[in-house]
Amino acid sequence: MYAVNRRFILKSLAASVGLALTPISFASSARTLPVNKQAADFVIHNDLPWALETMRGSFGFGPITPLSRFFVRNNLPMPPASILDRADEWSFKVEGCVGSGSLSLRDLKSMRVQTVASVLQCSGNGRAYSSHNPSGSQWSVGAAGCALWTGVAVADIFEKFGGVSNEAAFLTGTGGESLPEGIDASMVAVERSVPIQKGLEDCMLVWEMNGAPLPLAHGGPLRLLVPGYFGVNNVKWLTRLAATAQESTAKIQQSGYRLRAIGESGGLQHPSMWRMPVKSWLNGPGANGRPVKAGAAMLYGVAFSGERGVDKVEVSGDNGKSWQDAQWIGPDLGVNAWRTFSIGVTLGVGENRYVTRAIDSAGDIQPELAIPNERGYGNNGWADHGLNILAVDELPETASADSGDVPMNVIIEQASKEKTYTLSKTAQRGRAIFTAQSQPNCSVCHTLDAAQAKGLVGPNLDKLKPGLAQIEAAVVQGVGAMPAYGGQLSGSEVEALSAFVFEGTR
């Protein structure tokens, strides 16, 4: 594998002081958040595509996360909002059955309807707690939510076409994201497969979320629901539903979203991010650093385990030396929903840390630490997810109490100022590679002001501000939907390109 000379880049950065490129105008403004979401309720990791994490303090006591506070993780930018104008005409292909054809949302609405509650959770939720600094959005607890989903069973749809063919081993769903030109579709297409048994047992196509038409940001007008499985499997803007003999050939299935050791590349030999293991965490009071009054307090949080439900949640105020049972708060919405729980404690003045440990109906106990893995997927370790609560005798007059109504900081700044970039010579060479030389060139997918690039497929680099090691690894090996450039760029080209992205985003 191609090796990057880290020291060379660092050296070139050191030499860069004082060298300025022609100033490039910088004028960006925060986009309006989708679906009535308020900036105060989210950590905005990225905007094109959206990566919106629910603030820990914005989760409620109730079991359903409202649309206005539901996290968003889109792999690619959304299709245009106009697809909702004639939502009922949205159609998708059905393949891999005795017969084949297509159906529209209107067709689905004349079929047997069901509503189920299910947790949606990004595979990378909890990544922020990884010590090896994996790439990707640094989600803490808020890339998860629980909703009521309405639609029809995949089994009923396949039945309409005579049932699945004999070779069917997977249910494969294809998303309707607009793919950019010049990119190998299989590298970026969102297409995921799950075992066909799962597909026939409880998967659904859904058009309603929490009683409202499925919003665009959440895959509307129609998405696949794979109850109890990680978010990536719940393909949005569904255009094709297939019973297939093999897993999808898309990168996102073949090598992406695989649990693999740190440093390893993903492949079919690694477990795919399917069923969500048992997990729990506290959401309040006192999340996001807000002080609370010392004394009696009611802690609350969520607990779930895909396809199983949870039997019990325990809470510890001494880092797991002793545990106490928590009480369930509301109705049980089924094995794929989460349950909210509470426990009364007494908070002493100062920092109080509480951890929680859920046990599911199959007897699985939430581990103290999850197994570290390359991308920081599936973190469910209880030690990482504890809540620190700062208790005080008197709440400050101005600092508001933990009520959920007070705006908090967001990560994206609403900047509209001119900016000049100071780039090293190496970085200046890298800029040409970024904008023209690489195939496809980086501007096709990325937004980066220093390159005047406005691509919408990959992360906005101005907002991501990746570290040098992160850039190098992504360029050489690829990451997520991004192809590897290690084969087409020389060592010094990779260095120059990386230097440019690094310097251009500081």
Added chain:
Amino acid sequence: MYAVNRRFILKSLAASVGLALTPISFASSARTLPVNKQAADFVIHNDLPWALETMRGSFGFGPITPLSRFFVRNNLPMPPASILDRADEWSFKVEGCVGSGSLSLRDLKSMRVQTVASVLQCSGNGRAYSSHNPSGSQWSVGAAGCALWTGVAVADIFEKFGGVSNEAAFLTGTGGESLPEGIDASMVAVERSVPIQKGLEDCMLVWEMNGAPLPLAHGGPLRLLVPGYFGVNNVKWLTRLAATAQESTAKIQQSGYRLRAIGESGGLQHPSMWRMPVKSWLNGPGANGRPVKAGAAMLYGVAFSGERGVDKVEVSGDNGKSWQDAQWIGPDLGVNAWRTFSIGVTLGVGENRYVTRAIDSAGDIQPELAIPNERGYGNNGWADHGLNILAVDELPETASADSGDVPMNVIIEQASKEKTYTLSKTAQRGRAIFTAQSQPNCSVCHTLDAAQAKGLVGPNLDKLKPGLAQIEAAVVQGVGAMPAYGGQLSGSEVEALSAFVFEGTR
């Protein structure tokens, strides 16, 4: 009782042609709807105070009505939004226990928390189907919704103060509406009582609705929840929680919200609008006159019975000659929630009418017709609540399908034009009574452009456009929170006043 000479008024109206008062400027604009609500989802019956009815076609298949689509019926204008700024400091008095005192929302949040699902329904829901034209907002089916409510049990709160006193017979909650000056508080104050047994069994003080902090329009930061009881009992912006020996002396309790024969005045001898009887209706497809495609269709609707839950819903396509069982759609959220149901039918080209009949767990069957009553309260007759579905072979290209995403008409027009009023001589005398002579004068409570009145307590008369008989009855007998003026105004004064309101609102 004072008798109004209807013929005299009609005569004076006829004589009014050509008589013009000095033009009065007319400039109103629709206010922004609260809580992310969209005009397309509501029939806006009034804006100050809000009377927002969920469009029939805006209900979903799922059991929970999202905040963005939840109806609003406020008896008085809301307190200022600033009360949410320090929500946790919101406090209320506790009375009628061995001890007494006050608690804040922060105190409640340290107590045992629970979440329950309950239907909220305005007593007047279904009033629009009454043949005797009762006064009040003309709700069809949409003054109802089902939500998840989080808070603490009233019983736990009373327990904190040593439990209720021996004489306690009622739980009485007092709302935090700002009362206008010059009005006898007991005439307009929102204070309601329910049996103390009910209060201790399952009533709650709630601060969270569907996972979000309780919005101002729905009583935030804190309201009383009386599960399974009509909306009026669920006092908003709660300032006092009391165990009382007697029912509240407020008019809204003593004579208002009573089931009484047409023409009778309300009193303690009449049943109060407490438990909601068994009821069901269809919400789609094809609500609000939208054509649907002929052929196979899945009808869906809601069914509930306060404190009991429903055992069964039957559907009839022949006006009740024959019935078929419907299927439940989603999870059962408890005895006070509603359940959504569906049934597959085949729609012929043309008009199709379907009615539904729910049976609750106590064996109560939804009646064909509710008993007519003065205010059109508690209408649960299945004959009135049927859904007419227009089915066509080909949907028109432009007319959109029933997808819930297309704006529909709302009742309030966004007018900003000059308007002149043509008033009869009688009406001109009435204008002086409206603005000055009556005690308190009508402008204190009502908005009426022709009087340059901007009162916010009672209905906006420009929007209500009451009929003559409706005006006369309200003036003479009072209605809702409005006092009776029959004792202080002469017969000709009532006629003049009524003529003015009538002519000034055409």
